[in-house]
Amino acid sequence: MIKNILNLGDAAIYYDFGDQxxxxxxxxxxxxxxxxxxxxxxxxxxxxxxxNKLIISFNLEITSFLDLKEKIQNIKxxxxxxxxxxxxxxxICCEGDFFLDKERLTNKLNLSPKEILKKxxxxxxxxxxxxxxxxxxxxxxxxxxxxxxxxKTPRVKVPKGSVGITEQFTNIYTFESPGGWxxxxxxxxxxxxxxxxxxPILINPGDKVSFFQISKTxxxxxxxx
Amino acid sequence: MKNNFFExxxxxxxxxxxxxxxxxFYHIGLxxxxxxxxxxxxxxxxxxxxxxxxxxxxxxxxxxxxxxxGENTSFSITGDVKFKIIKKDNTIINGECYKSYILNHxxxxxxxxxNKSIYGYLAVSGGFSLDKILNSYSTFSRANVGPFNGKKLxxxxxxxxxxxxxxxxxxxVKYLNSKIEYIRILxxxxxxxxxxxxxxxxxxxxxxxxxxxxxxxxxxxGPKIENIKEKNIRSEGIVKGTIQIPxxxxxxxxxxxxxxxGGYPKxxxxxxxxxxxxxxxxxxxxxxxxxxxxxxAEKLYKFYSLETxxxxxxxx
Numbered sequence: 001m002i003k004n005i006l007n008l009g010d011a012a013i014y015y016d017f018g019d020q021x022x023x024x025x026x027x028x029x030x031x032x033x034x035x036x037x038x039x040x041x042x043x044x045x046x047x048x049x050x051x052n053k054l055i056i057s058f059n060l061e062i063t064s065f066l067d068l069k070e071k072i073q074n075i076k077x078x079x080x081x082x083x084x085x086x087x088x089x090x091x092i093c094c095e096g097d098f099f100l101d102k103e104r105l106t107n108k109l110n111l112s113p114k115e116i117l118k119k120x121x122x123x124x125x126x127x128x129x130x131x132x133x134x135x136x137x138x139x140x141x142x143x144x145x146x147x148x149x150x151x152k153t154p155r156v157k158v159p160k161g162s163v164g165i166t167e168q169f170t171n172i173y174t175f176e177s178p179g180g181w182x183x184x185x186x187x188x189x190x191x192x193x194x195x196x197x198x199x200p201i202l203i204n205p206g207d208k209v210s211f212f213q214i215s216k217t218x219x220x221x222x223x224x225x
Numbered sequence: 226m227k228n229n230f231f232e233x234x235x236x237x238x239x240x241x242x243x244x245x246x247x248x249x250f251y252h253i254g255l256x257x258x259x260x261x262x263x264x265x266x267x268x269x270x271x272x273x274x275x276x277x278x279x280x281x282x283x284x285x286x287x288x289x290x291x292x293x294x295g296e297n298t299s300f301s302i303t304g305d306v307k308f309k310i311i312k313k314d315n316t317i318i319n320g321e322c323y324k325s326y327i328l329n330h331x332x333x334x335x336x337x338x339x340n341k342s343i344y345g346y347l348a349v350s351g352g353f354s355l356d357k358i359l360n361s362y363s364t365f366s367r368a369n370v371g372p373f374n375g376k377k378l379x380x381x382x383x384x385x386x387x388x389x390x391x392x393x394x395x396x397x398v399k400y401l402n403s404k405i406e407y408i409r410i411l412x413x414x415x416x417x418x419x420x421x422x423x424x425x426x427x428x429x430x431x432x433x434x435x436x437x438x439x440x441x442x443x444x445x446x447g448p449k450i451e452n453i454k455e456k457n458i459r460s461e462g463i464v465k466g467t468i469q470i471p472x473x474x475x476x477x478x479x480x481x482x483x484x485x486x487g488g489y490p491k492x493x494x495x496x497x498x499x500x501x502x503x504x505x506x507x508x509x510x511x512x513x514x515x516x517x518x519x520x521x522a523e524k525l526y527k528f529y530s531l532e533t534x535x536x537x538x539x540x541x
Binding site for chain 2: 006007008009010011012014021033045046047048049050051052053054055057060061064065129130131132133134135136138174175192194195197200201204205
């Protein structure tokens with residue numbers, strides 16, 4: 001299941017699950033992540049799942065690469081957590097300024113804005129990982145006809161709530177941030193709430209997300225909440 | 226009894242609350258954060274008799290100016306810092322780092338600047354009275370996480386100080402922030418993405434710390450490091466100290482507030498024992514890297530850790 005185990009610096013283990021980027025590989029990463037997390041080992045300080053990798057940071061005061069590697073290499077992998085994967089429906093507004101890359105997308109994809117949105121809203125997306133900025137979900141896969149490169153020059157500021165697409169993926173900018181994804185709309189839904197101790201983020205790896213369209217008026221109402 | 230508090234009369238350039246950081250949130254996009262220079266953080270707390278988990282104020286370059294209100298408190302400043310205490314009667318005491326001082330009602334503390342380093346630390350006896358956010362006092366301002374909604378220090382802010390019962394005693398320790406010749410590194414997971422010449426450049430030539438350096442990362446410039454495989458990799462987790470090479474060939478070293486996921490190839494990772502010294506390097510400093518192996522890095526960390534403990538024991 002794991003193709004390769006390396007050290008990343010002197011205080012992290014690097015698990016490589018292979019080159020394939022798909023839901024099957026990623027589900028293995030997530031299952032390993034959840035199984036390891038549930039052990040609550042005091043020497044582990046962070047675990048970062050991504051498409052096909054898992055990085056395990058540890059406290060160098062109390063363990064070392066070889067010791068920890070041996071300890072966790074043969075842990076029991078549970079698939080139990082798959083049951084707790086949620087289905088989440090998010091409002092998205094694609095009117096006016098929210099659809100920032102309308103022109104670029106219609107030209108490059110050779111589709112009308114209506115067709116683009118139809119294809120985008122039709123799909124249910126799998127959350128591969130969360131991160132880069134707090135709470136940002138990396139989800140896929142989008143309709144093959146919508147596959148497009150990142151912007152050549154990234155925007156200095158992508159507005160908070162923006163929903164972007166690139167390659168086979170879609171994401172949500174949980175904060176205003178620099179970024180190069182093609183922006184298709186904006187969601188008023190709060191994704192990251194640091195004050196909520198138990199569930200600071202709405203979308204976790206493994207969850208399934210779909211979008212439904214709302215008008216600007218509805219957006220304003222939801223945003224006031 | 227009155228409340229003890231600091232009123233912020235000048236916030237400084239980049240003043241934040243920090244402790245030893247926030248664990249177990251990488252997977253939702255939150256980095257460790259925490260004091261950049263962990264050893265100086267620990268010493269500042271020890272000098273005012275605090276346990277090592279208390280939050281302190283970290284500042285960079287120009288620091289804050291405070292007015293103290295209350296009965297009295299003691300504080301300490303660590304790093305390489307120029308500061309003064311302005312007593313209520315306007316007498317001025319030039320401060321020394323690594324020494325604790327007592328403040329009385331209406332005294333002012335002016336943290337003028339850090340000298341040949343970036344970060345300094347202010348600890349007060351009993352600690353600041355703060356709310357823990359996601360298990361830590363550390364500020365991660367980009368995601369509004371931390372005390373005072375994750376904001377940096379701001380003008381007219383009132384920062385409450387915990388009351389302490391034990392008598393205030395003066396403490397001092399001798400410590401010099403030693404300079405380093407080399408930043409020691411381990412091979413990164415994409416080390417072989419770079420040409421032989423590129424790798425040689427990286428390990429043998431000098432680099433310069435640029436102005437684009439903050440709590441997130443440090444950009445350095447030097448000879449080009451040519452990538453002969455792929456300029457981008459699939460986004461994956463990174464750790465602090467990771468040295469990434471973006472397509473322009475100029476290395477970026479990930480620091481305590483780094484994005485948790487990155488898509489540039491990793492040529493190396495700075496060893497844990499050299500991290501405190503790395504983060505203190507000011508722009509225009511020349512640095513060189515030295516490749517070592519994991520066994521050596523672990524030994525150096527043990528030595529670093531022992532040295533820190535010895536320093537803390539001297540203060541007790």
